[in-house]
Amino acid sequence: xxxxxxxxxxKGNRKVWIRMSKRKLKEDSFTNRECISKVQRILRERFxxxxxxxxxxxxxxxxxxxxxxxxRTAIHGESNSVLIIGPRGSGKTVLLCHVLKKLMExxxxxxxxxxxxxxGLLQTNDKIALKEITRQLNLENVVGDKVFGSxxxxxxxxxxxxxxxxxxxxxxxxxxxxxxDLFVHHKNQTLLYNLFDVSQSAQTPxxxxxxxxxxxxxxxxxxxxxxxxxxxxxxxxxxxxFKKYLSICKEQLSLPPEFPEKLFxxxxxxxIQILLEDQRAQDVLKxxxxxxxxxxxxxxxxxxxxxxxxxxxxxxxxxxxxxxxRLCRMDSKVxxxxxxxxxxxxxxxxxxxxxxxxxGEPFNFxxxxxxxxxxxxxxxxxxxxxxxxxxxxxxxxxxxxxxxxPVEGPSFCAQKEYLLMKLLxxxxxxxxALQVYPNCPTDVKxxxxxxxx
Numbered sequence: 001x002x003x004x005x006x007x008x009x010x011k012g013n014r015k016v017w018i019r020m021s022k023r024k025l026k027e028d029s030f031t032n033r034e035c036i037s038k039v040q041r042i043l044r045e046r047f048x049x050x051x052x053x054x055x056x057x058x059x060x061x062x063x064x065x066x067x068x069x070x071x072r073t074a075i076h077g078e079s080n081s082v083l084i085i086g087p088r089g090s091g092k093t094v095l096l097c098h099v100l101k102k103l104m105e106x107x108x109x110x111x112x113x114x115x116x117x118x119x120g121l122l123q124t125n126d127k128i129a130l131k132e133i134t135r136q137l138n139l140e141n142v143v144g145d146k147v148f149g150s151x152x153x154x155x156x157x158x159x160x161x162x163x164x165x166x167x168x169x170x171x172x173x174x175x176x177x178x179x180x181d182l183f184v185h186h187k188n189q190t191l192l193y194n195l196f197d198v199s200q201s202a203q204t205p206x207x208x209x210x211x212x213x214x215x216x217x218x219x220x221x222x223x224x225x226x227x228x229x230x231x232x233x234x235x236x237x238x239x240x241x242f243k244k245y246l247s248i249c250k251e252q253l254s255l256p257p258e259f260p261e262k263l264f265x266x267x268x269x270x271x272i273q274i275l276l277e278d279q280r281a282q283d284v285l286k287x288x289x290x291x292x293x294x295x296x297x298x299x300x301x302x303x304x305x306x307x308x309x310x311x312x313x314x315x316x317x318x319x320x321x322x323x324x325x326r327l328c329r330m331d332s333k334v335x336x337x338x339x340x341x342x343x344x345x346x347x348x349x350x351x352x353x354x355x356x357x358x359x360g361e362p363f364n365f366x367x368x369x370x371x372x373x374x375x376x377x378x379x380x381x382x383x384x385x386x387x388x389x390x391x392x393x394x395x396x397x398x399x400x401x402x403x404x405x406p407v408e409g410p411s412f413c414a415q416k417e418y419l420l421m422k423l424l425x426x427x428x429x430x431x432x433a434l435q436v437y438p439n440c441p442t443d444v445k446x447x448x449x450x451x452x453x
Contacts, residue, residue, distance in 0.1 A: 032311045032314055033311040034261075035261050035264045035314070036309060036310060036311055036314055038259070038260070038261075039255065039268065039309070040306065040309070042255065042256070042259070043252075043253070043302075043306055044303065044306070046252065047252070047299040047300075047302060047303045047306075048299075056091070056094065056095065056098055057091075057240065057244070057248050057251075057295070058091075058238070058239060058240050058244070059091055059095050059236055062084075062095060062234050062235075062236060063095055063098060063099060065234060066082070066084070066095065066096070066099045066209075066234060067099045067102060067103065069082055069207070069232070070099060070100075070103055070174065070207055070209075071103065071109075073172050073174065073205055073206070073207040074103060074106075074108075074109040074112075074113045074172050074174070074207075075106070075108060075109060077170070077172060077205040078205060079198070079199040079200065079201075079205050079206050079207065080199060080207045080208075080230060080232065081195075081196055081199045081207070081208040081209075081210075081229055081230045081232065082207070082208070082209055082210070082230065082232040082233070082234060083180065083209075083210045083211075083212065083217060083229075083232070083233045083234070084096065084209065084210065084211045084212075084233075084234045084236065085212055085213070085214070085215060085217065085233055085234070085235050085236070086213065086235060086236030086237060087213055087237070087238075088213050088294070089238070089292065089293070089294025089295070089296055089297075090236040090237060090238055090294075091236055091238075091295070092211045092213075092236055093178070093211065095234075095236065096176065096209065096211065100115070100174075112171055112172065113171065113172050113173075113174060114136075114137060114171050114172070114173045114174070115136075115173075115174045115176065116132075116133050116136045116137065116173060116174070116175045116176065117136065117176045117178070118132060118133070118175065118176065118177050118178070118183075119177075119178045119179055120177070120178065120179030120180065120181065120182025120183050121178075121179050121182065123183075124182075125186055125187070126151055126186050126187070126190050126191045129183075129186075129191050130151065130154060130155065130191075133155070133158060134158060137158060137173070139158055151190045151191070151194060152190075152194050152197075155194050155195075155198070156198075159173070159198060159204040159206070160204070170204045170205060171204070172204075172205040172206065172207070173204065173205075173206045173207075174206070174207050174209065175195055175206060175207065175208045175209065176209050176211070177208065177209065177210045177211070178211045179211070179212065180210030180211055180212040180214075180217065181212045181213075181214040181217055181220065183210075184217070184220045184221060188222075189221065189222050189225045192221070192225050193222070193224060193225045193228065195208045196208060196225060196228035196229050197228050199228070199230070200228050200230075218231075238293035238294070240293070242285075242286060242289050245285065245289050245293070245298075246276055246282070246285065248295065248298070249276060249285060249298060249302070250272060250273070250276055252298070252299070252302055253272045253302060253316070254268075254269050254272055255268050255269060267315070268315065271315040271316065272316065275316060275317070275318065275321075278318050280318045280321075280322070281318050281321050284301075284321045284322060284325045285298075285301075285321075287325070288301060288325070288328075297328070300328060301321070301324050301325060301328050302324070303324075304323070304324035304327050304328065305320040305321050305323070305324040306320075308320045308323065308324075331429060331432065333403065333424070333425055333429055334429050334432050334433045336401055336403065337403070337425070337429070337430070337433035337437070338433060338436065338437060338438070340398075341394065342384070342440075342441065342444065343384075343386055343390070343391065343394045344394045344397060344398055345437065345440070345444065346372055346375065346384065346444060346447075347368055347372060347391070347394055347395055347398060348398070348403065348423075348425065348430060349375075349430070349444065349447055349448045350368045350371035350372045350375070351363065351368055351371075351404070351423045352423070352425075352427060352430050352448070353371055354367055354368065354371055355423055355427075356427075362407045362420040362421060362422050363420070363421060363423075364417065364418045364419055364420055364421060365392060365395050365416070365417045365418070365419070365421070366417050366418060368395065369388065369391055369392075369395075369417075372391065375447055379443050384443075384444075392416075392417065396416075399421070402424065403423070403424055403425060404421045404422065404423055404424060405421065405422055405424060406419055406420065406421055406422075407420045407421065407422050430448070431448070431449075434448050434449075
C-alpha cells in the first residue's frame with residue numbers, strides 16, 4: 001500500500017511538472033512573440049528613417065557646421081544661405097533632418113522659427129513656389145485678393161507680414177530647397193535671386209538651405225544670383241571603408257539598452273556579432289558595399305532579412321541575408337516577363353531575333369508579326385497561331401508594360417502597325433526570364449535559344 005501511494009504521488013508530481021513545463025513553454029513563446037514584435041517595430045522604424053539611435057556616420061563635422069549656421073539664424077536673427085552638395089545617397093536629407101530635429105529641441109527656436117519646405121520636382125515654376133510658401137506660412141488670409149506688381153513685391157509682403165514690430169522680433173524663416181538645381185532652371189532664377197537678396201539684406205532673418213547632387217551648381221547660377229549667395233558649401237561624400245560599413249551594419253541591427261527584455265537584448269546582440277563575423281555574411285555585405293555605399297541599399301537588405309524573423313525563428317541568420325540579397329538583386333523587368341502570356345513571350349523572342357539581325361535598329365509591329373509567323377509556319381503548330389488583331393493587342397500590352405517604347409523624335413506614321421519601336425530588354429534578361437518562365441513550351445524555348453535564321 002505504501003509503495004502504491006508513493007507511486008501515485010510520483011505520477012502526480014510528474015503530471016504537475018508536465019503542466020508547469022507546458023505553461024512555461026507557453027509563457028516563453030508569448031514572451032518571444034512580444035520581443036520579436038518590439039524588435040520588428042524598432043528596427044523597421046530605424047531602417048525607414050535612415051537613422052540609428054540619433055547617430056550619423058561620417059558626417060559629424062558637417063552636422064556641427066550646419067547646426068551652428070542655423071542657430072545663428074534662429075536665435076541671433078542672422079540671415080544665411082548654404083548649399084549641401086553630395087551624390088545621391090550620401091546623406092544630405094538625413095543630415096538636414098537630424099540638424100532640424102536638434103535645432104527644434106531648443107524651446108526658443110521651436111516657438112519662434114518657421115520652416116518652408118520646397119522641392120524642385122513639385123514646385124516647377126516660381127508662381128507655384130510662391131503659392132506653396134504662402135500656404136506653408138499660413139498667410140493665405142493676409143494676401144487675400146491683393147495684387148502685386150512683381151514676384152519680389154509679393155515675397156517682400158509675405159516676409160513683412162511675419163514681423164512683430166521690428167527686425168529683432170521677426171520670426172526667422174528656414175527655406176529648404178530640395179533638388180536645388182531644378183530651381184536654377186526657373187525663368188530668370190527669380191525665386192533664388194529674391195531669397196538670396198533677402199538673406200543679404202537687413203530684413204526678416206531667413207536661412208536658405210539648398211540640397212543638390214550637382215557639383216557644378218555655382219556655374220549654373222546667373223551672375224546676379226551668384227553675387228547674392230554667401231558661397232557657403234557643405235560637401236558630403238561616403239568615404240568610409242568596409243570595416244566602417246560593417247560597424248554601421250552592426251549599429252543598425254543592434255538593440256538599444258533601453259529595450260525592456262534585458263536577456264533578449266544580450267542574445268540578440270550576441271547573435272548579430274556572430275552573424276557579421278561569418279564569412280558568407282561578409283561576402284553578401286561586401287558585394288553590396290562595392291556596388292554602392294548608399295546606406296539606403298543596406299537598409300533595404302536588412303529590412304528584407306528582418307522579414308524572416310518571427311517567434312519560431314527569433315534570430316537573424318546567414319540564410320536570411322542570402323535570401324534578402326537575392327531579392328535585392330532581382331530584376332524587376334524579368335519579373336514582369338514571368339507574367340506574360342505565351343503569345344506575348346513569343347513576340348518578345350521575335351523582337352530579340354530582330355535585334356540580333358539588325359544590330360539593335362528599331363522595328364515595327366509588322367516586322368515582329370512576320371518574324372512570329374515564320375516561327376508558327378516552321379513548327380506547323382495551330383496552338384501558336386492567332387489572328388493578326390489578337391497579336392496586335394498583345395504587342396500593345398507589351399508597350400503598356402513598358403517592355404517596348406516608341407523611338408524618340410517626331411513620328412509621321414499614321415498606322416500604328418508601322419510605328420517604330422525599341423525593345424527595353426537585353427538578351428541576358430530574356431534568357432534569365434526563359435529559365436524560370438512557368439510551363440514554357442519546348443518549341444518556344446528552342447526558338448529563343450536558336451541562332452537567327
